[in-house]
Amino acid sequence: MKKKMMILMVAFSMMISMSVACSTKQSDENISENSAFPQNFNATGYPxxxxxxxxxxxxxxxxxxxxxxxxxxxxxxxxxxxxxxxxxxxxxxxxxxxxxxxxxxxxxxxxxxxxxxxxxxxxxxxxxxxxxxxxxxxxxxxxxxxxxxxxxxxxxxxxxxxxxxxxxxxxxxxxxxDMMFFRTYLNAEWMEALGNPQVPQTTDELLELLKRFRDEDPNKNGKSDELPLSFTNAKNDSLAIARTYIMPAFGVLEDRANLSRLQVTDDTVNAVFLSEGYKEFLKYMKTLYDEKLLDPEIFTHTDQQLKAKGQENRIGMTMHAAPFSVFKVEKPEDNEKYPLVMPLTSAINSEKLFTPRPxxxxxxxxxxxxxxxxxxxxxxxxxxxxxxxxxxxxxxxxxxxxxxxxxxxxxxxxxxxxxxxxxxxxxxxxxxxxxxxxxxxSMEINYKQNDPVNNILNDQANKLSEYVQEAMPLLFLSEEEENRVNIIKNDLMNYIAQMEAKFVLGKASFDDWDNYVSLLKKMSADEYVEIYQKAYDRWKTTK
Structure with missing residues (x-):
């Protein structure tokens, strides 16, 4: 499904003035009959x-x-x-x-x-x-x-x-x-040290900038201790952040609503982890690792360790809630100095895409x-x-x-x-x-807060919202579907996570990609996709 998310704008005055509905049919035993209000209860007003x-x-x-x-x-x-x-x-x-x-x-x-x-x-x-x-x-x-x-x-x-x-x-x-969360930031001091080069628009341009971070000592300490790219290591899913913010450059999206690793295109559910776009993303991440552009501790470090590296001025690019969350930002207004990286494109995808949080x-x-x-x-x-x-x-x-x-x-x-x-x-x-x-x-009220950091982040989020495309809507599985998905998903996701690391670290060859796909299909990947297809079809008919 190619669907641009519509930003929810609530008409507050209508909501406040709306009168309570006067009647409804109710067949469930647990809910009181509407025709007889309980004593001590006021259907409108307060208390x-x-x-x-x-x-x-x-x-x-x-x-x-x-x-x-x-x-x-x-x-x-x-x-x-x-x-x-x-x-x-x-x-x-x-x-x-x-x-x-x-x-x-x-x-x-x-x-x-x-x-x-x-x-x-x-x-x-x-x-x-x-x-x-x-x-x-x-x-x-x-x-x-x-x-x-x-x-x-x-x-x-x-x-x-x-x-x-x-x-x-x-x-x-x-x-x-809230929906444009996290965001991708560049180290402002490093960019200034390099003469403020253009913010990357493509994966190739990002690669070149990260190489400059590696080679030109932008933290000016005379040591080769720079970590061009580092980000939060999610438990048991170390590349989740990279899939959310780098993988869309290759035309495939991370399902942040259901955490299914699936994507809907033209009303058809597809397995991202079997796609060519995902394969190209992994190849790109391997290049970053091989070129020593990716933090070697990306699969093991904690969020606290990530932040410590940022405070030591050792990180060039990261994904987080705000610059001050990682980098050492002296004053609130200085958060604006840290360049925001907009969605990237690649040789196989020319469309800028950002996957929102539900x-x-x-x-x-x-x-x-x-x-x-x-x-x-x-x-x-x-x-x-x-x-x-x-x-x-x-x-x-x-x-x-x-x-x-x-x-x-x-x-x-x-x-x-x-x-x-x-x-x-x-x-x-x-x-x-x-x-x-x-x-x-409420955005209407939240945006009225007198806070310089909030104002900066709100402006950035507004810019990112132009490129929003969700992978799949939030889907409600039946009890039978949920039980079956839980059985399939545990083994499926564990294997995918293991292979992600192996492909990126060079412990598995992309020449074996067909074997990887074949094994996933033996692990009921097709049935897994079919279950979500049924749930999506049902979601479309819900009014």
Whole structure:
């Protein structure tokens, strides 16, 4: 599928003013009859309940976060809605195990918030009746989220299970910078040392620049210690960054939505790892390695070690969230000095392509069968899909965590106590830093932040957005498909990762490419592609 991503622009005023839908058909036993509102419940306005109710909430807690029961986000939501939570917040590293034990023991919370519910979780536990269908509640009690789905039908497609139900709500971002993540940067000091040469436009031009980084001592220390290209080593997938930011130059894309290593072209799903474009990409990476242009520790180093090399002024080009994330940048405004490398072309592909990160993160919020107040719970979470809910969830309370610069409300800025780091303070206020929560991240509001680094990164993201093409939309597999894919994918991906390293390091010859392809087909690569083809065909028919 050759599809230019449409950037989600949400009409906030329409969302806020939209009235609650008046009727819907509901056949699921777990959802209350719409014709009889529960006592103590207000279908519109605030508070949501007249007398305070208490619900049990389970969520994945980020390492930097303070206790959730002390966060201004939850305290303000309780003040607004009259809904109080008792929290169970395992650390994110152990949360998947704790979540599985919770389902297995039937010791369910009332709500999963920052629940990291996978597609398999949703279809499996929804089928068992442990998670309740939400579409009826959305129609009745979530006018903001319903308006969001009507504005962007891709959201409904992404969260609707093959059985037709919605079991969990997502986080949605229309912030372009979030989708254009990471970005590729050149070392500003090195470029200046070389006389500010032209930023590469092709893979050949990049090769020549990296050779100059290697040969001309751009860090001026008299040593041959330069690392022309280095980037983050993803666990068990060392070339993931290179596939995302260099491989598109060869006409093939990394599937960042499903992590499938597949691509849709003209409605046909293809295996990127079997393609000629992928083969040419690996040959290019081998050239970089052979020419000592690629960090020799690319398959072993940690992100901390990468950053240490950057701080020592040893890296020429990298891919990361911002220049300061790797390079030693003295002042915030100096981030603009580090050249942004736009998508490259190659001898086999003349089209500039950038693969975006998905703007939809599934499984952030769900209601269980134990919840005695599903209507009130749905109204509670729907607030987070408003501009006010975004700022509360993203920053905290106005006047305490952030403020408008003046009455025109054209710019806002953070409030940070003296002696505290901005992000450290935010982590005490909201779980949105370190956990993925149900939220509509608004570009309209985010771009009003008075922050020089944000302004620089936003401008860069806007430029990259001209070249966006996704490999494949976010697809919801059936339980049977998910089970089969998991069986095939584990061995398939392990073998591909091993061979990637061998091809690049010269431990496997490209003369053996046909044998590599043959073995992948014996490992059910064709069946793997066929499963995603069926899921894609089903996605196309979802309205």
């Amino acid at each position: 949501i309940v007249n007398e305070k109710v208490t619900l049990k909430l389970m969520g994945s807690k980020g390492a930097s976060q303070g206790p959730w029961d002390q966060m201004m986000f939850f305290k303000e939501m309780e003040r607004l809605t009259n809904i109080h939570f008792e929290f169970d917040t395992p650390d994110g590293k152990v949360f998947p195990e704790k979540k599985n034990l919770t389902f297995a023991s039937d010791n369910l919370p009332d709500v999963f918030f920052a629940g990291s519910l996978t597609f398999f979780d949703q279809i499996n536990y929804g089928k068992q009746g442990l998670l309740i269908p939400l579409e009826g509640l959305i129609d009745e009690y979530a006018p903001n989220f319903k308006a969001l789905m009507e504005k962007d039908p891709a959201i409904r497609r992404a969260i609707t299970a093959p059985d037709g139900h919605i079991y969990a709500l997502p986080q949605v971002s229309d912030i372009i910078r 703007n939809i993160t599934i499984g952030t919020f769900a209601i269980t069968k134990n919840n005695p107040h599903p209507e009130a719970t749905m109204r509670w979470v729907d607030y987070l899909y408003t501009p006010e809910g975004f700022m509360l969830g993203n920053q905290g309370i106005e006047g305490e965590a952030w403020k408008w610069k003046d009455d025109s409300k054209k710019e806002w800025e953070r409030i940070t106590p003296e002696g505290m780091n901005k992000e450290e303070f935010r982590a005490q206020n909201t779980p949105d830093i370190g956990s993925t929560i149900p939220l509509l991240k």
